Each structure stands twice: as C-alpha cells, then as structure tokens.
Amino acid sequence: MAWFILIFLLLGSFFFSGTETAVTAVSRPLLHEQAKRGNKWAAKLLELKKDPAQVLSTLLFGNNVVNIAFTAISTGLLVEMFGPNYGVIISTFVVSVIVLIFAEILPKTYAVNNTLPMALQSTPVLAGLVWLLRPVVNGLNWLSEKTMRLLPKANPLDDPDEQLKAEIRGALAMQGNNVLSQEKGMLKSVLDLDEVSVGDIKMHRSKVVSLNLNTPIEEVIRFVTQTPYSRIPVYQGRRDNIVGILHTKSVMKMMPVFYGHRHKLNLMDYCTKPWYVLNTTSLLDQLVAFKKKREHFAIIVDEYGDWEGILTLEDLLEEIVGDISDETDKLEESIFQWERTQSGGYLLDGATTIRDINRHFHWELSDENAATLAGYVMYYLERIPSKGQVFEINDWTFVIHEKKRNQLTKIEVIPPPL
Numbered sequence: 536m537a538w539f540i541l542i543f544l545l546l547g548s549f550f551f552s553g554t555e556t557a558v559t560a561v562s563r564p565l566l567h568e569q570a571k572r573g574n575k576w577a578a579k580l581l582e583l584k585k586d587p588a589q590v591l592s593t594l595l596f597g598n599n600v601v602n603i604a605f606t607a608i609s610t611g612l613l614v615e616m617f618g619p620n621y622g623v624i625i626s627t628f629v630v631s632v633i634v635l636i637f638a639e640i641l642p643k644t645y646a647v648n649n650t651l652p653m654a655l656q657s658t659p660v661l662a663g664l665v666w667l668l669r670p671v672v673n674g675l676n677w678l679s680e681k682t683m684r685l686l687p688k689a690n691p692l693d694d695p696d697e698q699l700k701a702e703i704r705g706a707l708a709m710q711g712n713n714v715l716s717q718e719k720g721m722l723k724s725v726l727d728l729d730e731v732s733v734g735d736i737k738m739h740r741s742k743v744v745s746l747n748l749n750t751p752i753e754e755v756i757r758f759v760t761q762t763p764y765s766r767i768p769v770y771q772g773r774r775d776n777i778v779g780i781l782h783t784k785s786v787m788k789m790m791p792v793f794y795g796h797r798h799k800l801n802l803m804d805y806c807t808k809p810w811y812v813l814n815t816t817s818l819l820d821q822l823v824a825f826k827k828k829r830e831h832f833a834i835i836v837d838e839y840g841d842w843e844g845i846l847t848l849e850d851l852l853e854e855i856v857g858d859i860s861d862e863t864d865k866l867e868e869s870i871f872q873w874e875r876t877q878s879g880g881y882l883l884d885g886a887t888t889i890r891d892i893n894r895h896f897h898w899e900l901s902d903e904n905a906a907t908l909a910g911y912v913m914y915y916l917e918r919i920p921s922k923g924q925v926f927e928i929n930d931w932t933f934v935i936h937e938k939k940r941n942q943l944t945k946i947e948v949i950p951p952p953l
Contacts, residue, residue, distance in 0.1 A: 537608060537612055538612075540608060541605060541608055541609055541612075544601045544602075544604050544605040544608070545605060545633070545637055545638060547597070547601040548598060548601045548602050548605065548634070548637070548638035548642075549637060549638060549641070549642045550642075550657065550660070551594050551595075551597045551598035551601065552598055552638055552639055552642040552643055552646075553642030553643060553645055553646040553653055553657070554594055554646070554653065554654070554657040554661060555591070555594040555595070555598065555646075556642070556643045556646035556647060556650075557646040557649075557650050557651075557653040557654040557657065558580070558583075558584070558590060558594070558654050558657070558661070559591070560646070560647065560650050561580070561650050561651055561654040562651075563581070563584065565651060566580055566581050566584075566651075566654075567581065569651075569655075574655070576655045576656075576658040576659065577655060579658050579659075579662055580654060580655065580658045580661075583658070583661065583662060583665060588676060589665060589669070589672060589673075589676070590661070590665060592672045592675055592676055592679075593661070593664050593665050593668050593672050594661075596668060596671065596672060596675065597664060597668070598638075602634060602638060605630070605634065605638075606626075606630050606634070609626060609629075609630050609633075610622070610623065610626040610630065613625050613626040613629070614626070700726050703722070703726060704723065704726060717857075720857070720894070721855055721856055721857075724854055724855045724856075725855055727818075727854075728817065728818040728819040728822065728854070728855075729817050729818070729819040729820075730817070731817065731818045731854070731890070732814060732815050732816060732817055732818070733812055733813075733814060733815075733816050733817075733818060733821050733833070733835055733846050733851075734814030734815065734835060734837075734843065734906065735888065735890065735902065735906045736818070736846065736850055736851070736854055736888065736890070736906075737814070737835045737843060737844035737845060737846050737850075738844050738845050738846070738847075738850065739843070739844045739886070740774075740775070740842055740843060740844045740845075742844075742886075743768060743844060743845050744762060744764055744767060745767060745768040745769065745770055745774060745777075746758065746767050746768070746769045746770070746781060746802075747769075747770060747771075748769050748770065748771040748778060748779075748802055748803065749771075750802070752789070752793050752800050752802065753793070755781075755786070755789075755802060756786055756789065756790055756793065759781070759783055759786045760786070764783075765782060765783045765784075766780050766781070766782050766783075766831070766832045766847070767780070767781045768780055768781075768809070768834065768845065769781050769802065769803075769806050775841065775842040777809045777834055777842060778803065778806070778809070779802075779803055779806025779807060779808065779809060780806055780807045780808075780809055780810075780832055781802070781805060781806050782807065785805040785806070785807075786805070788805070789805050809834050810828070810830055810832070810833050810834060811833070811834050811835075811836050811840075812824075812833040812834065812835055812836070812846065813835075813836060813837075813838070814835050814836065814837050814838075814843055815838075818851055818854060821833070821846070821851060822851055825848050825851070830848075831847055831848040831849075832845065832846075832847055832848075833845065833846045833847075854890075872884060872887075873895075876947055878934075878947070878949060879949060880932070880934070880947045880948055880949035880950075881896070881947065881948050881949075882936060882945060882946075882947050883908055883945070883946055883947075883948060884908070884944065884945065884946075885907065885908050885909030885912075885942065885943035885944050885945065885946050886907050886908075886909065886944075887907060887908050888902075888906055888907055888908075889901070889902035889905065889906060889907065889908065889911055890902055890906075892908060892948075898950065900931070908943075908946055908948070909942065909943040909944075909946065911928075912928070912933055912935075912943060912946060913943070915928045916928075919941050919943075920935050920938075920943070921935065921938070922935050922936070922937065922938045923935060923936075930951035931948065931949065931950060931951055932948075932949035932951075933946060933947065933948060933949075934946070934947035934949070
C-alpha cells in the first residue's frame, strides 16, 4: 500500500512541477487567441493568471506537501528495510535522485516543450485546487507580505511601456532573419514610430513641386494634369511662403468653369489651408493627427517657423510597410537606389535617409544627429568635404564621389571588415 502512495505522490509532484512551468511560460496572447476560438480552459486560465501570486502559491504549496510526504514515507520504508544507519544514507541519495529526475527535470522539460497543451490540460485540476486551498494560500501570502516588508526595497522598475517594447523587440530578434522577415520589419517599424520625428522622413523642400499663386489658370490646369502628385503647395512671392494646398480634385472642379464660361478664377478659392507641423513631432503623434484631422498632407517647419519640407500620409505608412509605388511613380524615385563598387563598397545618393540605409542593408548607422547620409558625413567631419576625399567614421570608410555646390550627391560607403 505504501508503494502505491509513493507512486501517487510522485505523480502529484510531476503535476505540480510541470504545471508551474507551463502556466508561468504560456503566452497570454496565445491564450487570448485560443479563448476567442471558444476554448473554455484557455479563458479559465487567463482568469486565473490575473492573480499570479495565488496560482503560484497554490502550486508551490501543493508541490512542497507531496515532496515532503514522499521523502518522509520513502525514508521510513528504507529504514525498515536496511536499518536506521544504512536506511537514512540510502534514502538521502535514492530519494534525491528520484525527486530530481521525476519531480523536477522530467516534468519541467516536458512542460517547456509542450507549454500550451500541458497548461490547458492541467487547468481544470488547477482551478479546483486554487478554490480548495484559497484559505491556506491566503494565509501564507499574508505571512509572505509581512516578511517582505523587512527586506530592502529594490530599485523602481523602468517604464512598463518601454519594458513591453523591449520584450517585443527581443522576441522578434530571437526569431532569426528568415522567419517572417517582412512581418518582423513592419512590427519593428511600428515600435519605432514614437522614437522617430517627422523631420527625419520629410521630403526636403528642394525636391518639393510647388505652384506660384500668380500662375495663369490655364497653365495650372496643364501642370496639374501632367504631374503625378495629388496635392501641390501653392506659394505667393517667395517659394517658402506657402499660402495653400491645391488638390487635383479641385482642379477637376475648376476645369468646366474655366473652359465653359472663361470666368476669371481665383486660384486661392480652390486651395485648402496649409497644415503646419513642427519637425520634432513623432511619427506616432502625426499618424494619430492625420487620422483625427482627416488630412493626408502636412507642411513641416522648424522651431522658427521656417519651411523645411512636406510629409504625406503615404510617406508615414512607408515607414511601416516599406515602399508603396503606384502607376504614376517614377521607378528611379520609388526604389531604393544603390550600386556595388569595385572596392566592395556601396555607392549611395547623399540624400538617402539613414533609416532607409539601415533597413535595406541591416546596418546600424546612428541617425540621432543626422537624417540623411550626407548630413551624417558632415556632422562627424564638422565641415563640407571635397570630391574624392576619403575618411573613416567609427571604422566605416566614406568616399565622396560627386558634389554639386555644397551638396554631397554621391557617397560610397565601405562597411568595416567582419
């Protein structure tokens, strides 16, 4: 009879030890998904995990009770068989090995390899034990809390949101480069939205297509019908004095009025008010603002109100999903351009953003002080380099291939040797 009791206690220890590992390690999002599919035990386990201290204390209490009982009974049997001297010695080694293998290593290893199945299968028994042992466990938890007050307090933890982001980034990094690489890249970009400003991804004003307010209406119509852009900034006098945004839909409304009646039209009547956004605004805040204002186009300004460039909703979305091209986009403008050089480097446009370079080549160039490759070079050199100049920055080699006035248009980047 005693041997059957020992087997029962060993199985109980297997259950408590394995369940502890499975319940602790099982993913909450995975349980939530299973619960949505109608798995009642997944829903029950999610409810139990809302009070992790109660669950853990119940499992530890049960595990210790069965282990102590197993040790006491087996020691008594061995003492009867081999006497008090040898029985205690044999019991020490034999019971330790049995408990270590069958009550610790085996159940925990099984639980790690079968986390979700074991967690769900043990939930019915676990729920019953939590209810049955609640008075005892509550007393033990109360005693533990009183004891904890005597211990020195640990340093306060970091921001929970930042901890969650770090945990997700770590989980993505652990998956390797070949597992859902596109989805991983999108998730990483979403996590970075709050850390990147609109000034980092804007289209610089030197590349922005704009219209003079005094342009004849006929020329405006001809220009807008030929341009691939749907929204065009309109300036008055100086090019940086943006007074409105002209939408191609507004031009379509303008055409029958102009060609049908030859009325003298005021271009401003068909423009919308420009929306100015500070260059330090985060992409996350700007995405929310785009949605709230139901706008797709913003003028980016610096702290002095000077125009720096533009940002569209499409530019922002491309930071998450990558390049978005349609039938009107020019191929050379929509695809990341680079050439491999004979020296083993990469020839890039100086206006290419550091974020695009890092994303494409999986590099880790710092974008804290400069948004573009040309800006990165000039920041570290603290001057404008000459054509043909070769220099090193943090073991990376840079070669200036082309320069127009003060703009670095072509730069070769040679990564450090592995």
